[in-house]
Amino acid sequence: MQYFITGAAGFIGSSLADALLAQGHRVTGYDNFSTGLPKFIEKAKKSADYLFIEGDLLDTHALKNAMAGADMVFHFAANADVRFGTHHPSRDLEQNTIATFNVLEAMRANAVERIAFSSTGSVYGEPEIFPTPENAPFPVQTSLYAASKIAGEGLISAYCHGFGMRSYIFRFVSILGARYTHGHVFDFYKQLQNNPAQLNILGNGKQRKSYLHISDCISAMLTACDKSNEKINLFNLGTDEYVEVNQSIDVICEKLGVSPKRVYSGGQRGWIGDSPFIFLDTKKIRSLGWKPQYDIRASVKDTVRWIGENEWILEARK
Amino acid sequence: MQYFITGAAGFIGSSLADALLAQGHRVTGYDNFSTGLPKFIEKAKKSADYLFIEGDLLDTHALKNAMAGADMVFHFAANADVRFGTHHPSRDLEQNTIATFNVLEAMRANAVERIAFSSTGSVYGEPEIFPTPENAPFPVQTSLYAASKIAGEGLISAYCHGFGMRSYIFRFVSILGARYTHGHVFDFYKQLQNNPAQLNILGNGKQRKSYLHISDCISAMLTACDKSNEKINLFNLGTDEYVEVNQSIDVICEKLGVSPKRVYSGGQRGWIGDSPFIFLDTKKIRSLGWKPQYDIRASVKDTVRWIGENEWILEARK
Numbered sequence: 001m002q003y004f005i006t007g008a009a010g011f012i013g014s015s016l017a018d019a020l021l022a023q024g025h026r027v028t029g030y031d032n033f034s035t036g037l038p039k040f041i042e043k044a045k046k047s048a049d050y051l052f053i054e055g056d057l058l059d060t061h062a063l064k065n066a067m068a069g070a071d072m073v074f075h076f077a078a079n080a081d082v083r084f085g086t087h088h089p090s091r092d093l094e095q096n097t098i099a100t101f102n103v104l105e106a107m108r109a110n111a112v113e114r115i116a117f118s119s120t121g122s123v124y125g126e127p128e129i130f131p132t133p134e135n136a137p138f139p140v141q142t143s144l145y146a147a148s149k150i151a152g153e154g155l156i157s158a159y160c161h162g163f164g165m166r167s168y169i170f171r172f173v174s175i176l177g178a179r180y181t182h183g184h185v186f187d188f189y190k191q192l193q194n195n196p197a198q199l200n201i202l203g204n205g206k207q208r209k210s211y212l213h214i215s216d217c218i219s220a221m222l223t224a225c226d227k228s229n230e231k232i233n234l235f236n237l238g239t240d241e242y243v244e245v246n247q248s249i250d251v252i253c254e255k256l257g258v259s260p261k262r263v264y265s266g267g268q269r270g271w272i273g274d275s276p277f278i279f280l281d282t283k284k285i286r287s288l289g290w291k292p293q294y295d296i297r298a299s300v301k302d303t304v305r306w307i308g309e310n311e312w313i314l315e316a317r318k
Numbered sequence: 319m320q321y322f323i324t325g326a327a328g329f330i331g332s333s334l335a336d337a338l339l340a341q342g343h344r345v346t347g348y349d350n351f352s353t354g355l356p357k358f359i360e361k362a363k364k365s366a367d368y369l370f371i372e373g374d375l376l377d378t379h380a381l382k383n384a385m386a387g388a389d390m391v392f393h394f395a396a397n398a399d400v401r402f403g404t405h406h407p408s409r410d411l412e413q414n415t416i417a418t419f420n421v422l423e424a425m426r427a428n429a430v431e432r433i434a435f436s437s438t439g440s441v442y443g444e445p446e447i448f449p450t451p452e453n454a455p456f457p458v459q460t461s462l463y464a465a466s467k468i469a470g471e472g473l474i475s476a477y478c479h480g481f482g483m484r485s486y487i488f489r490f491v492s493i494l495g496a497r498y499t500h501g502h503v504f505d506f507y508k509q510l511q512n513n514p515a516q517l518n519i520l521g522n523g524k525q526r527k528s529y530l531h532i533s534d535c536i537s538a539m540l541t542a543c544d545k546s547n548e549k550i551n552l553f554n555l556g557t558d559e560y561v562e563v564n565q566s567i568d569v570i571c572e573k574l575g576v577s578p579k580r581v582y583s584g585g586q587r588g589w590i591g592d593s594p595f596i597f598l599d600t601k602k603i604r605s606l607g608w609k610p611q612y613d614i615r616a617s618v619k620d621t622v623r624w625i626g627e628n629e630w631i632l633e634a635r636k
Contacts, residue, residue, distance in 0.1 A: 086480040093419050097469060101411050124456075125475075135455040138442075140550055142479045147472030151415060154465030157443075161460045162404040162590050232458055272480050 002026040004070035004112070006057060006103060007077030008044075009036025011179045012118060012217065016074055017044045019218045025049065030066050031077065032056040034095075037316055040179055057099035064106045072114040072225075075103050078149075080182070082122065083271045085144030096148035097155075104159045116168040116221060119153050121210070121236065121280050122146035123171060131281035134171070134234050143273030153234075160231050167231075168224050173238035173280055176299040177214035178306045181317045184209075184245065185303045188252050190314050192260060199253075199260040202270035205246040208277045210238045213294035213302065223290040236280035243296050245270075251297055255304040320344040322388035322430070324375060324421060325395030326362075327354025329497045330436060330535065334392055335362045337536045343367065348384050349395065350374040352413075355634055358497055375417035382424045390432040390543075393421050396467075398500070400440065401589045403462030414466035415473075422477045434486040434539060437471050439528070439556065439598050440464035441489060449599035452489070452552050461591030471552075478549050485549075486542050491556035491598055494617040495532035496624045499635045502527075502563065503621045506570050508632050510578060517571075517578040520588035523564040526595045528556045531612035531620065541608040554598035561614050563588075569615055573622040 003020050007013040008029025013036070017027045026049045029041060033054065044050040055062040057077055067073065079095035100117070107115060123146045124132045125139035141147040156167045174183055191199055212220075220237045228235075246262075253259060268276045294302065307313060321338050325331040326347025331354070335345045344367045347359060351372065362368040373380040375395055385391065397413035418435070425433060441464045442450045443457035459465040474485045492501055509517055530538075538555045546553075564580075571577060586594045612620065625631060 085476070089423065089477075089480075090419070093416070093473075097415060098411070101408070105407065137453040138456055140552070141472040141475040144473070144476045144480060147469070147476040150472045151465070151469035154459040154468045155411075155462075157459040158403070158462045158465040158591065159407075162407075162462060234458070273476065 001071045002028070002069055003072050003074060004028045004030065004067050005074045005076065006030050007036060008052065009033060009038065009041050010076055011181055012175060012214065013074065013076040014040035014044065015179060015214050016218055016221070017041070017050065019222065021047045021049055028053060028066060028070065030055050030063070035080070037181070057102050058094065060102050060105065063102055064109050067106045067110045067112060070110065070112050072116070073103060073107060073112055074116045075100065076118045078118065079145070082143060082145040086272060089144055092144045092148035097151040100152035100155055104155060107165065108163060113164065114166045115156060116225060117152060117156055117170065119149045119169050119171045120146060121171050121173050121238065121278050122275060123150045123153070126275055130277065130279045131240065132279065133281040134236055134284060142275065146273070157232050167233065168221070168228070169232065169234045170221060170224070171236045171280065172217065173210040173212050173278060175214050175217050176211050176303040179214065180303050180306065181313060184248065185252060185300060186307065186317070188249060189304060189307050192256055192258055193314065196258040197260055198263060199249065200263050200265070201245065201249070202265050203245070203267050203274070204264050205244065205249070205262065207245050207268070207270060207274065208242045208279065209245065210242040210279050211296045211299050212238050212292060213299040216292035216294055220285055220290050223288050224285060227288045235285045236282050237285060238280040238282050239292050239296055240282055241296055242279040248300055251300040252304055255301050319389045320346070320387055321390055321392060322346045322348065322385050323392045323394065324348050325354060326370065327351060327356065327359050328394055329499055330493060330532065331392065331394040332358035332362065333497060333532050334536055334539070335359070335368065337540065339365045339367055346371060346384060346388065348373050348381070353398070355499070375420050376412065378420050378423065381420055382427050385424045385428045385430060388428065388430050390434070391421060391425060391430055392434045393418065394436045396436065397463070400461060400463040404590060407462055410462045410466035415469040418470035418473055422473060425483065426481060431482065432484045433474060434543060435470060435474055435488065437467045437487050437489045438464060439489050439491050439554065439596050440593060441468045441471070444593055448595065448597045449558065450597065451599040452554055452602060460593065475550050485551065486539070486546070487550065487552045488539060488542070489554045489598065490535065491528040491530050491596060493532050493535050494529050494621040497532065498621050498624065499631060502566065503570060503618060504625065504635070506567060507622060507625050510570070510574055510576055511632065514576040515578055517567065517580050519563065519567070519580055519582050521563070521585050521592070522582050523562065523567070523580065525563050525586070525588060525592065526560045526597065527563065528560040528597050529614045529617050530556050530610060531617040534610035534612055538603050538608050541606050542603060545606045553603045554600050555603060556598040556600050557610050557614055558600060559614055560597040566618055569618040570622055573619050
C-alpha cells in the first residue's frame with residue numbers, strides 16, 4: 001500500500017510513517033514544518049520507500065500533486081495549539097477546517113478513497129457521561145480547536161456519504177511518548193529544568209485527564225484500519241483510566257528526583273475551554289482486540305525519559 | 319435595540335426584519351443578493367429605522383463596517399442548497415463555515431456580544447431517536463450542508479466560551495409560508511404549473527418530514543431571545559408532527575385542484591444525504607411558552623396560496 005501522511009514531521013505522523021515503513025509499505029510524507037521537526041523524519045528518510053515533500057495544505061496545487069498515487073491518507077496536520085486558540089482564531093479555521101477540506105478535495109482529484117483523521121476527545125466539550133462513549137449526547141463546543149476538529153469530522157463524514165469515501169476518525173486523548181513536543185509533561189519538564197524548586201500549575205491541579213502512549217495510539221489506528229470496514233469508522237482512543245494533573249506531577253517529580261513547591265493559578269480549568277475531566281470510553285476499539293501496553297503512569301515516565309535523552313527538543317519547541 | 323441581519327433579503331431574514339421593525343427596533347440588513355431578492359426588502363426599506371447594505375460576508379472589511387453600532391446579530395445568510403452540495407463542495411465551506419467565522423470576527427471587532435444563528439435539523443444526520451431532542455446522541459453528518467452548519471454551531475459556541483458572547487442557535491425544520499422560495503412545495507408547484515397531469519417525485523414519496531410556518535419560526539426565535547439567557551441557547555424549532563411527502567402532495571394538489579400521475583424516482587432518500595425522517599423534539603422551546611399557530615397542513619396550504627399570489631417568484635428563482 002502507498003500511504004500519504006499530512007503532518008508527517010509531527011509527533012504522531014512521523015511515528016506512524018516509521019511503523020508503516022517497518023510493515024513494508026510505501027509512504028509519502030507532507031509537512032510544512034510549521035510545527036513538525038526535520039529530526040523526526042530522519043529515520044524514515046533513510047528508507048527507499050519514503051518520499052518527503054515539504055508543502056503546505058493551503059497550497060492546493062502542491063497538495064494535489066503530492067498525493068498522486070496514494071491508496072490512503074492519514075491526515076494529522078493541524079494547529080494543535082489548544083490553549084491559545086483565542087489569541088489567533090483564524091489559525092484553527094485555516095490549518096484545521098480549511099486544510100481538511102483541501103485534503104478531501106485532493107483526494108477526490110486523485111481518486112483516493114480512504115482517509116484516517118486525528119480528531120480529539122475535546123469534541124465532547126464538558127461531557128456529562130464518564131467514560132464518554134462515541135455516541136455521547138450531542139456536545140456543545142468549548143474551544144476553537146475542538147470546534148475546528150468537529151468541523152473536520154463533519155466534512156469527512158459528508159464526503160464519505162457524498163463521494164463514496166471511507167473514513168477512520170479517531171478521537172484522541174492526549175498522546176505521550178517519544179517525539180512528544182507539547183503539553184503538560186513538556187511544560188513541567190522545562191520549568192523544572194529552569195527551576196527545580198518551584199512548579200507553576202495552570203488551574204487547581206485537580207483536572208482529571210487521560211493519556212495514551214504513542215505506540216498504543218499507532219497500534220490502535222492500524223487495528224481499526226485493518227479490522228473495521230464501515231463507511232465511517234469512528235473510535236475513541238485512550239486508556240481506561242485517568243489521572244489528576246497532580247498525580248501526573250508526582251510521577252514527573254519522582255522520575256526527575258525533584259520536590260518543587262507547587263504554585264497553582266487556581267480554578268477548575270487550566271485555560272479557557274479546558275475540559276476539567278477527560279475520560280473516554282474505549283470499549284469500541286477494544287472490541288477489535290486492541291489493548292494498550294502502557295498505563296498512564298508508564299506513559300508519563302517514558303515521556304520524561306525521552307525528553308531527558310532529547311533535551312534539544314526543549315530548545316526546538318520554545 | 320439595533321439589530322444586524324445577514325441574509326436580510328432572504329426568506330427568513332426579511333421576515334424577521336419586518337417583525338423587528340414592527341416592534342420599534344432599528345435594523346441593518348446585509349445581503350449580497352446571491353439568493354436573496356430585492357422584492358423581499360421593499361416593505362422594510364419604507365421604514366426610517368431600516369438600513370440596507372448590499373455586501374458579501376467574504377468581504378470582511380465591508381462586513382465589519384456595516385455591523386458598527388449593532389446590539390445583536392441574526393446570522394441567516396447561507397448557502398441553503400441542501401440537495402446539490404456535492405456539485406460544488408466549496409460553496410458550503412465558504413458561504414456557511416467561513417462566512418460564519420467572518421461574522422464572529424466582525425462581532426469581536428465591533429464588541430457585539432449576542433448572535434442568533436440559523437442551524438438545521440439536518441445536523442442530526444439520520445437520528446435513531448424521534449422526536450429528536452437537542453441532546454440526541456452525537457450524530458454523524460450526512461451532507462455537506464449540515465456539516466457546514468455544525469461547523470458554524472461549533473465556531474459560535476467556542477466564541478461564546480472564548481470571548482464572552484451569548485448565542486441563540488436554532489435548529490430548524492424546513493420553513494414554509496410567505497416568501498418561501500425553495501423546497502418541495504416550490505418544486506411541485508412549478509412542475510404542476512407546467513404539466514398538471516404528472517408530478518415527478520424524488521425518492522419513494524414516503525420520506526417523513528416536519529415543517530414550520532415562517533410566522534411561528536419568527537415568534538419562536540423572538541421568544542427564545544427574550545426568555546432564555548444561558549451563554550449558549552440551543553433550540554430545536556418545529557411542530558410536534560410530521561407528514562409524508564405524499565401527504566404534503568395531497569394538500570398541494572387539493573389546493574390547486576389537480577390530480578397528477580405521481581412518478582417516483584425511487585429509494586428512501588430524495589438525494590444523497592437526504593434524511594428520510596426528520597421530526598424534532600420541541601419541548602425545550604415550548605417550555606418557554608411558545609407554541610406554533612399553524613399545523614403542517616395549514617403551512618403547506620398557506621405556502622401554495624402565497625406562491626399563487628406571487629407567481630413572479632417562479633421566474634425569479636429558476
